[in-house]
Amino acid sequence: MTTTAQTTQSIRPILELVDVTKKYGDFCALDRVNFTAAPGSVTCIVGPSGSGKSTMLRTMNMLETIDGGAIYFHGEMIGHTVHGQHRYPVSDATARKQRLNFGMVFQNFNxxxxxxxxxxxxxxxxxxxxxxxxxxxxxxxxxxxxxxxxxxxxxxxxxxxxxxxxxxxxxxxxxxxPEILLFDEPTSALDPELVGEVLSVMQRLARTGRTMVIVTHEMGFAQDVADEVIFMDAGRIIEQGPPRELFQNPKTDRAKKFFASVAREQAEEHSHA
Amino acid sequence: MALTTNGRPMTLTEPVGSTTRRHQDLAALPIRPRPSLKRWISYVLAAYVGLIALEMLFFNQNWQWDVVGSYLFSQIVISGLLNTIQLTVLTTVFGLIIGGVIAWCRLSNLAVLRTFSLLYIWVMRAMPPLVMLLLIYFVGALVPNFSIGIPFGPSFLDIPANQVISQFSAAVIGLSIYLGAYSAEIFRGGVQSLTAGQAEACKALGLSPTKAYVKVLGPQVVRNITPAMANEVITIFKNTSLVSVIGYTELLTTVQNVYAVSFETIPLLTVAVIWYLVLTSLAMVGQSLLERHFGKGFNRRKGSVPRSTQVEGSEGPVAPNPLTDVLAAKDEK
Structure with a gap:
């Protein structure tokens, strides 16, 4: 947490999620998620499936409604407007305008x-x-x-x-x-030999100073391009920090277990190839 | 033992050079398809059926082709035909509009609209089109005046039902609301067949719902529903013959009126069938044009390159890109 504070203290964040909560009935898909992105930063969100990574990404451009918390773009709340002591969701037309600040790349291309x-x-x-x-x-x-x-x-x-x-x-x-690019597992639907071409395009974008938030399983890619990696589990952010720090010295057992299993999986994949 | 290509043992006396020449000669022989008994039987059967059809259609005096010819373009038949076309076009236009609106109601998030559309579809599907036509034609017996006002209270505008309902308007209204119910379900099916990703991609790109439907989703819906909708439209155009029960003279009623007097039943029914065939052909041409237009991007693979070879052959940017090499090198360590 201290490292993120350093990078974001001097610069005004372009995107800020504050206590964002999302529920499906009793199931809590996102539980008080906090996140800040500096302009030009690249953030990778990793974690087991069903941990809320994609949901978190999709709340940013309002493809998912949220049940609590708020999202700020350049310091302005998006998705809701404040009326006295209440908030209301913005009109569809406003939501459409706000969504134009985000570009989205889907897992299944669409x-x-x-x-x-x-x-x-x-x-x-x-x-x-x-x-x-x-x-x-x-x-x-x-x-x-x-x-x-x-x-x-x-x-x-x-x-x-x-x-x-x-x-x-x-x-x-x-x-x-768009000012921010969102990638929702952009290489997960691809055959292994096609992953590289997509990642290399994304890497080039990252170098040109675009603000990017990427849900991914490609740890090597995350290590190369991410300024910050977020590890999620069960709708919560468990750990976050610069990629090397997070991958090499995970503090929680859950993160250790997850990175170990991913490393094993990727080693197997490469031995097949 | 070494064998030649045609399976005979190679004689040792034959020099090697002449063997290769023989192979070349044999290889130069043209290839013909195998004689197939099945194919010949199918030709014979087709010829047999064709001859029967020829005999039945053209050498059977009872068809009275001269009578058919004399009525085919006669003024009375053509005016009946025009009535049928007019009725079909109007019914299709109104029916599809009603269907679109009802489908939109059915998918609305307002409970009142959903319930209304469900009731509409339920009642209209339950009613035979013949009953519907009769009910609408005789609606004056049920509701003498169409009035706009407050139920049980005063009314502001009264129109006598008999002024509105003619044989023609009853036919158009009856068939339109009938087509509306069926086409609504087809529209709904078309919308539901779209993947959620398409709507989301439109949203993410900032397209308004209207633009998303006009530009992206609508064309895909049209592609999905064209075969089913063509069925409905062709059905409705033949159902126009039902309006003879309320005395509107379209094509079938016209020929019936004629043969009731002249007793040339078969030739006149043939005239009607020929025109129905012509109109159905037109509808099917329209259908295939629609399918071709809205099918773009779906069924063609330009040059039909198999996917695996296409990936390797045309993936130029991958190899020369240093970034992939970096990634690959990193992956290996």
Missing amino acids: LFPNYTALENVTLAPISVRGKSKPEALAAGEELLGKVGLAEKKNNYPSELSGGQQQRVAIARALAME
């Missing part, structure tokens, strides 16, 4: 199957941002070039490999020029 790669990338800039078609097309082609898919622009998602689809999805998120 590309629009009825549009080509380039159309996927330009659809929202044209119809939401109101960009002119030639402008959006030029920007879209440049983005596809950046993810190494310039020559696939006229292919439909069904004609692309998983890794290529995910790179189109990253370009699509970037096309809206």
Whole structure:
């Protein structure tokens, strides 16, 4: 905790989660989660499945409603407005505007199957941002070039490999020029040999100083790019800190057990490959 | 023992050079498909059935093709046909609008709308279309005046039912609300067949619900429901023949009226069948155009490259990218 305080003290955080709580009936998916992201920082969220990693990520851009706590973007509360002693959820229109500050990359890509790669990338800039078609097309082609898919622009998602689809999805998120990029297990649906191409694109983004929050199982990647790693279990943040510190000297038994099992799994995967 | 390609033992007297030449000669022989008895039997059967059809259709005097020909484009038949087309088009337009609205109600988060749409679908599905048409045509007996006002209280506007309900309007209203109930369920099925991820991706990109439906979700819904909806529309267009019970003269009623006088029953029914075939063909052409348009991105794999080879062959950026090498090296240690 002390290390995060150092990095965030001088700079105003771009994103802040305060006591965020999310319940499904009696089940507590998120239990008073606190988190701060400095501008340009890269945060990786790790932990066993069902620990609330994806839920936490999805509360940030309001794909999940929250039952308690608050989320601040550049110091302003998003998702709710304060009226006297109460808070109300913001209107759908406001939520939509606030959501534009975030770009999202999904585990299953969620590309629009009825549009080509380039159309996927330009659809929202044209119809939401109101960009002119030639402008959006030029920007879209440049983005596809950046993810190494310039020559696939006229292919439909069904004609692309998983890794290529995910790179189109990253370009699509970037096309809206969001301030924060959210990645929800971006490589989990990929065949092992396709993971590298997606991670390398993400690594390049991290180096250009983008604020990124990434739910991932790729510990090697987290170690390389993350400024901070958050370990979650049962809806709570158990430990957080710089990756090397966290991976090499986990303080809690739960974290030790989890990192040991992940190391074993990845060793097995590499021996197969 | 060494064998030649056709399985005979190689004679030792034959020099090696001539063996290779023989192999080349044999390899140059053209390949023909195996003679297949099955195929010939199927041809014979098809020819047999074709001849029977020919005899029944064209050499059977009872069809009276000359009579069919004389009525096919006659003014009375064409005006009946136009009535059928008009009725079908209006019914389809109104029916699909009703269906869309009801499906939207059914998926609403307002309990009142959900209940209303459920009741509507329940009642309309229970009612045979014939009963529906008769009920609407004779609605004046049930509700003499359509009035807008307060129930049990005063009314502000009164319209006599008989002014609104004609044979034509009863036909359009009856068939539309019938189609509305069925198409509502098809619309709902189409919406529910979308994966949640598509709606979420739209949300994440900031598309408003309307834009999401117009640009992304709607086209996918249309693709999913086109076959079922084409069924309903073709059914409704044949159901227009039911309106003969309330005396509206569409195609079938027209030919019935004619053969009631001339007793040329078979030729006139044939005329009706020919026109129904023509209209159904048009509907099916429309269906396949819709399916082709909204199927883009789904069924084609350009060049149909198998996935595994495509990944290795065209994945240019992977190899020259130093980052992946770094990652790989790190993974190994």
